[in-house]
Amino acid sequence: MNNIFIYCELTEELRIADVSQELLTKGRTLANELGVKVEAIVIGHGLSGIEKEIFPYGADVVHIADDKNLSPFTSGAHAKVLIAILRQEEPQIALFGATANGRDVGPRIASALKCGLTADCTSLIIGDHEDKKAKKSYKNLLYQIRPAFGGNIIATIINPETKPQIATVREGVMKKEVYDKQYKGEIKNFSVEGLLDDIDLAVKIIERHIEPPKVNIKGSQIIVAGGYGVGSPENFKLLYDLASVLGGEVGASRAAVDSGFAPHERQIGQTGITVRPKLYIACGISGAVQHRAGMDESSQIISINIDEAAPINNIADFAITGRVEDVIPKMIKYYKKNSK
Numbered sequence: 001m002n003n004i005f006i007y008c009e010l011t012e013e014l015r016i017a018d019v020s021q022e023l024l025t026k027g028r029t030l031a032n033e034l035g036v037k038v039e040a041i042v043i044g045h046g047l048s049g050i051e052k053e054i055f056p057y058g059a060d061v062v063h064i065a066d067d068k069n070l071s072p073f074t075s076g077a078h079a080k081v082l083i084a085i086l087r088q089e090e091p092q093i094a095l096f097g098a099t100a101n102g103r104d105v106g107p108r109i110a111s112a113l114k115c116g117l118t119a120d121c122t123s124l125i126i127g128d129h130e131d132k133k134a135k136k137s138y139k140n141l142l143y144q145i146r147p148a149f150g151g152n153i154i155a156t157i158i159n160p161e162t163k164p165q166i167a168t169v170r171e172g173v174m175k176k177e178v179y180d181k182q183y184k185g186e187i188k189n190f191s192v193e194g195l196l197d198d199i200d201l202a203v204k205i206i207e208r209h210i211e212p213p214k215v216n217i218k219g220s221q222i223i224v225a226g227g228y229g230v231g232s233p234e235n236f237k238l239l240y241d242l243a244s245v246l247g248g249e250v251g252a253s254r255a256a257v258d259s260g261f262a263p264h265e266r267q268i269g270q271t272g273i274t275v276r277p278k279l280y281i282a283c284g285i286s287g288a289v290q291h292r293a294g295m296d297e298s299s300q301i302i303s304i305n306i307d308e309a310a311p312i313n314n315i316a317d318f319a320i321t322g323r324v325e326d327v328i329p330k331m332i333k334y335y336k337k338n339s340k
Helices: 018-034 076-088 099-111 233-246 254-258 324-338
Strands: 004-008 038-044 061-066 093-097 116-119 123-131 134-150 155-157 165-169 186-189 220-225 249-252 279-283 301-303 318-321
Touching: 004 018, 004 076, 018 038, 018 093, 018 123, 018 165, 038 076, 061 076, 076 099, 093 099, 099 116, 099 165, 116 134, 134 165, 220 233, 233 249, 233 279, 233 324, 249 254, 301 324
Parallel strands: 004 038, 004 093, 038 061, 061 186, 093 165, 116 165, 220 249, 220 279, 279 301, 301 318
Antiparallel strands: 123 134, 134 155
């Protein structure tokens, strides 16, 4: 009762997905603040030992639904199991990754349980709320924070009257961190016998084709990112040259993507991906709050901009004032000269 539940997704190799471990880390922090437990739900087949990838992140209970009808993922079967567990356990908060699967089952569960859902959150905190009009006070609500209106504003959303408070959270916005390598909890095996009917199993996966991602910006420790100030797709090639020399990846701001300088899969920010590299080189990026939210936890930030007053310089460790087309060739030259 009133615990925090995390839906843990599985990779093709039957490992716990990064986004789920990020949510477990955040769930543990929220649970400590509320004085409740963290419970995880894993659904699939062949899940022996899967709890070893969950307990170190601070889960107190792991609910495992292991059945051949639950793999590969189908929304009807997984939603039915999730609804049954959440109805039985009555949590106060339920978190899902804002992935294809999470975005699929999350709204189904919110509809079945008649509760609210906030999609694509970038931050979660606990807070109180006072409704002066209704003369009601609420304690320890989940503040579900997300970009709205195309990322132009930040909205804080609450669900004061219904439980659970459900949110889907974007991958990469929460830090993944082991709570205790030796942490142990309770395993609860959930039987689906007699639960799934013909409608739940109506969809059959006959064949699957999985294309690996073209770029792995999230996993790169060095990112050279460009904004509208880079000026042109031709100048953007300089970023690729620098990234190649440094062994990094190229990213882009939304303005650069909208201008056709870079493809959408390289977009960093609230409406793109969130990164935490060791080195982030921001080229021609003004530093709007929407972009900073996707990279401001980088270990070291270098800004290259013609505007000394650019907001990005406020969070940069080093700010270089100059044109990208002048600075980057010099960086490449001197890096090659001074590296072994």
